[in-house]
Amino acid sequence: MRVFISHSTEDRQFVERQIVRRLHHGGIETWYSRDSIEGATRWEREILNGLRSCEQFLVVMSPRSARSPWVKREVDWAFAKNRPVIPVIIEDCDPEEFHFGMAGIQFFDFRHDAEAAAQRLLRALGGTPSRGPLRDPASPLFKSTPAVRRNSLGMTLLEVPAALCPPSTLSVHVAATCVTNRAYAAFVADGGRAPRPNPKNKDHVTWTGEHYPPVMAEHPVILVKQEDAMAFCRWLTEKERRESALSDNEEYTLPSIEQWQAVARNSPIPATAILERAWLPGRWQPTEPVTFGEPSPLGLFNLFGNVFEWCHDTDKRKFRVSSADGKSEVKLLSCALAIGGGWASTAHWLRQEVDKQTFGAIGCPGGWPMQDGGFRVWLVRK
DSSP: OEEEEEOOGGGHHHIIIIIIHHHHHTTOEEEEOSSOOOSHHHIIIIIHHHHHTOSEEEEEESHHHHTOHHHHHHHHHHHHTTOOEEEEESSOOOGGGTOGGGTTOOOEEOSSOHHHHHHHHHHHHTOOOOSSOBOOTTSGGGOOBTTEEEOTTSOEEEEOOGGGSOTTOSEEEEESSOOBHHHHHHHHHTTOOOOOOOSSOTTOOSOBTTBOOGGGTTSBOOSOOHHHHHHHHHHHHHHHHHTTSSOTTEEEEOOOHHHHHHHHTTOOOOTTOOOSOOOOTTSOOOOOOTTBSOOOTTSOSOSSSSOEEEEEEEEEEEEEEEOTTSOEEEEEEEEEEEESOOTTSOHHHHHHHHHTTOTTOEEEETTOOOTTEEOOOEEEEO
16 A cells, blocks of 8 residues: 655645654555655656555645645646545645545544544554554654764664663663664665575565665664674764764674663563564564654663564574484574564563563574564763
8 A cells, every 4th residue: 555645845744753654654655745846847757656656645734735736736636536535634724725525525633633543544544553652753752961862873872870881881872772774774875784585484575685665664674683783883883983973982882681681670561562473465574663662761662572682692502403314403503692572472481581580582593684683772982
């Protein structure tokens, strides 16, 4: 399903935060203009292609869009082509100012409760309504202070209490969310390795080559090896040092298992944890966006469920593997460690792990790419 969103330039911020993010979260692709449009030639070239590529037409109604000749032109096109028209009202206005055919069409009212209206809209479009709140990274929760930093990729990093830091560390900031497909794409564009195909199910892919579907932009990147996550940290450190955003004694890194356990110690598994999910055809990865649900007491999202998180530790663990004669044998293999549980984890297993204060730490031979594994960056000053 792909939806064209007609809106005025002045309403773009509302459209992106309240409508586009929620539709993408529910698995609905969108097409909308991110820039103001001047001139009929440019409209024909850019907008008409978007209109033709979408099955549904959504118009965002406000006094500003009612005055927009471009919105009116798009609405006229939709009615002329008999496209389904979905009115979304965000401020008081007269629907007939857009087109006389708007009278009698049921609209979705975002004026009072945008969250409830978004869920109704998702159901009408055949999307998946969320099971919890979807946070806005521009909200006061992420207000920049000395204890809250925003990096060059738009990540929010929260300072953790000094008691949780190693003795040789002056300060530690932990990313509020796991690394997204959008953020990881900047690394790939600069020469980093793209996420791998699923080693067990080749048809379970999010990325195709060096690209991911736009609806997955704010979902956690998955299917990256531990060494790729560490390479991302080195790349981001070097990038921000060149840009004078980091000092020479600051660096991005993965945590140790002990550090991760320390920040999670007083964090229960939230009701919104994403667990026991299956890969669905046409939905790419069965994750939720990185700001889905309620954060931990320290302000960290999705510590449990959604994706396992790589740590920098390695270990040797016993695994049963196939032998040359077709039988199996137990071998001691070198493993990279990850923690926190992923969308394929069972709730029963993760609850046991949290009760034991191990928090779902697992060993992955060779640091292989996991279909429910991602990573979260830590910013350390020594």
